[in-house]
Amino acid sequence: MKRIKRWRRLTSNMRAGRLKSNLFAWMLLLPSLLFLLLFTFYPIFLTLRLSLFQADLSSPEPTFVGLGNYRTMFGDEVFRKVMSNNVWFALGTVPAGIALALLMAVFANKALRGKGFMRAAFFYPTLIPMIAAANIWLFIYTPEYGLMSRVFSWFGGSGINWLGTPGLVMWAMILMVVWKEAGYFMIFYLAGLQNISKELYEAAHVDGVSRFTVFRKITFPLLMPTTLFVSIVALTNAFKLVDHLMIMTKGGPNNASNLLLYYIYETAFSFWDQGMASALTVVMIAVLLLIAAVQFFGLDKRIHYN
Amino acid sequence: MLSKITPKIGNLLMLALAAVWFVPLVWMTVTAFRPRQAALSGFFSLDFTLDNFATVWSAAPFATYYINTIIIVVCVFAVQMLTASMAAFAFARVSFAFSGVVFLLFLVQIMIPADVLIFPNYNVLKQLTLLDTKLGIMLPYLASAFGIFLLRQVFKTIPGELEEAALIEGCNKWQVLWKIYFPLARPTYVAFALVSISYQWNNFLWPLIVTNSVENRPLTVGLSIFAQSFEIGVQWTEVSAATLLVITPLLLIFLVFQRQFIDSFMHSGIK
Numbered sequence: 278m279k280r281i282k283r284w285r286r287l288t289s290n291m292r293a294g295r296l297k298s299n300l301f302a303w304m305l306l307l308p309s310l311l312f313l314l315l316f317t318f319y320p321i322f323l324t325l326r327l328s329l330f331q332a333d334l335s336s337p338e339p340t341f342v343g344l345g346n347y348r349t350m351f352g353d354e355v356f357r358k359v360m361s362n363n364v365w366f367a368l369g370t371v372p373a374g375i376a377l378a379l380l381m382a383v384f385a386n387k388a389l390r391g392k393g394f395m396r397a398a399f400f401y402p403t404l405i406p407m408i409a410a411a412n413i414w415l416f417i418y419t420p421e422y423g424l425m426s427r428v429f430s431w432f433g434g435s436g437i438n439w440l441g442t443p444g445l446v447m448w449a450m451i452l453m454v455v456w457k458e459a460g461y462f463m464i465f466y467l468a469g470l471q472n473i474s475k476e477l478y479e480a481a482h483v484d485g486v487s488r489f490t491v492f493r494k495i496t497f498p499l500l501m502p503t504t505l506f507v508s509i510v511a512l513t514n515a516f517k518l519v520d521h522l523m524i525m526t527k528g529g530p531n532n533a534s535n536l537l538l539y540y541i542y543e544t545a546f547s548f549w550d551q552g553m554a555s556a557l558t559v560v561m562i563a564v565l566l567l568i569a570a571v572q573f574f575g576l577d578k579r580i581h582y583n
Numbered sequence: 584m585l586s587k588i589t590p591k592i593g594n595l596l597m598l599a600l601a602a603v604w605f606v607p608l609v610w611m612t613v614t615a616f617r618p619r620q621a622a623l624s625g626f627f628s629l630d631f632t633l634d635n636f637a638t639v640w641s642a643a644p645f646a647t648y649y650i651n652t653i654i655i656v657v658c659v660f661a662v663q664m665l666t667a668s669m670a671a672f673a674f675a676r677v678s679f680a681f682s683g684v685v686f687l688l689f690l691v692q693i694m695i696p697a698d699v700l701i702f703p704n705y706n707v708l709k710q711l712t713l714l715d716t717k718l719g720i721m722l723p724y725l726a727s728a729f730g731i732f733l734l735r736q737v738f739k740t741i742p743g744e745l746e747e748a749a750l751i752e753g754c755n756k757w758q759v760l761w762k763i764y765f766p767l768a769r770p771t772y773v774a775f776a777l778v779s780i781s782y783q784w785n786n787f788l789w790p791l792i793v794t795n796s797v798e799n800r801p802l803t804v805g806l807s808i809f810a811q812s813f814e815i816g817v818q819w820t821e822v823s824a825a826t827l828l829v830i831t832p833l834l835l836i837f838l839v840f841q842r843q844f845i846d847s848f849m850h851s852g853i854k
Contacts, residue, residue: 302673302679303679306669310685313692316726317691320704323703324700324702324703327703327706381600385597391594394598396845397837398601399604401605401608401834404785405785406802406829406830407787408807409806409829412611412810412826416611416614416819417607467845519788523807542701546792554702555703565695
């Protein structure tokens with residue numbers, strides 16, 4: 278009898294303790310959860326719903342159209358152009374940015390001379406607002422007076438209009454973005470290099486293995502987790518970075534440099550087509566979830582946040 | 584012999600590349616301090632002037648923009664520090680039901696950042712009647728999943744004995760968070776601060792669509808309006824000066840704290 282009583286008291290104490298611990302945890306989480314729900318989950322829900330309505334300047338009250346917006350969207354030439362632009366933009370910036378970042382990190386890690394100079398030079402573009410970088414590069418690309426034109430004119434090239442030529446504008450964007458973000462990725466590689474044991478390199482040195490082989494057989498494979506992580510960040514950035522379009526091209530000429538997020542901005546705040554802007558945002562969310570899924574299930578077995 | 588020369592050549596090439604990386608900044612800085620005619624001529628000259636900065640400062644309310652940006656940056660980080668510390672402590676040191684699910688909810692914020700939800704978040708802000716306010720610019724960033732994961736990681740490495748000792752001394756859990764975990768994780772807070780500050784200082788698209796008046800515009804939005812108010816090419820020197828005004832504070836902080844900056848980015852576990 279006594280034992281049962283004591284047992285009961287013990288379990289009820291434990292339950293009270295667990296309840297207290299639960300309450301405490303939820304109290305700690307409440308502020309963050311509130312903002313998370315209000316500015317991540319609620320807007321996602323809003324977008325999904327509004328994407329099923331026609332809500333533009335011609336319809337004073339939103340009317341339900343089912344998948345109408347999506348049908349219009351997939352038939353829209355500009356949308357297809359924007360998506361293919363974004364894929365090219367990603368193909369242009371991700372591999373080049375990563376390769377360059379790796380090269381930078383390997384040299385900036387233990388340069389023979391000018392380590393600090395290298396790190397500063399490669400990293401500072403990260404700290405410049407995209408919009409400011411766009412101002413600088415706009416001048417660089419300006420025909421005739423711009424730095425690019427001046428350099429090309431030494432070699433006898435005539436005034437190329439980098440930002441005004443549909444075939445060139447994407448390359449101009451890619452070059453600028455690689456300049457802007459390679460140094461950021463370098464940081465991850467520098468961190469990755471710290472984790473590789475020095476003994477491996479010493480052993481390789483004793484065996485007289487060439488530097489290139491050391492890189493190919495030790496450095497590169499051991500940095501693979503970093504490479505995968507950086508690819509995800511770079512890929513996501515390829516869909517997030519659009520500030521520069523505002524200053525440099527407005528998506529032109531003839532949508533040659535337009536990207537998905539900028540198109541969302543235009544659709545929502547220039548054309549005021551809210552239903553379409555929502556449908557486009559849903560596509561954006563789908564793309565980002567796809568990238569996350571690739572990381573989660575396919576490539577990266579190590580979850581970095583854990 | 585060859586194996587001794589190649590690294591040197593590689594090093595030289597990378598130094599050259601580093602120099603090339605500095606060209607845009609140097610070119611813009613030089614342009615900002617030159618008279619307009621000299622800047623357009625393209626020939627080297629020693630003309631030096633501060634007129635461009637005077638023009639910029641009087642032509643656009645950059646002082647207001649500066650104050651706005653500083654308010655936003657400071658407030659966002661202050662709140663983030665509070666909310667993220669609390670949530671990180673819950674994940675690291677308190678056992679509660681559904682912790683795994685809640686953790687996944689926060690992961691969604693990393694996958695789908697507020698930057699791409701500009702249009703729906705604009706609608707949320709409209710519903711809250713907070714359009715064109717500084718608070719409206721800040722709200723979507725006040726909970727930082729990145730900060731939570733970062734701090735949770737560090738909190739987990741702090742030995743539990745410290746906490747037990749404090750509890751025996753009569754501290755409650757809330758005090759344990761602020762008196763033990765908070766001070767011990769200081770280097771991580773520095774890293775978090777650097778990431779958060781540079782992010783908010785440089786944020787553009789969201790403040791652009793939210794704000795509609797000078798009183799609330801941050802520097803980036805002000806700069807873009809200033810740059811677009813000219814026929815491009817005519818006012819290079821002024822736009823360069825304005826751009827320099829916007830980017831200098833962060834670059835100065837970086838130059839002064841370069842070591843800590845890169846080290847904290849590297850060791851903050853952002854990998």
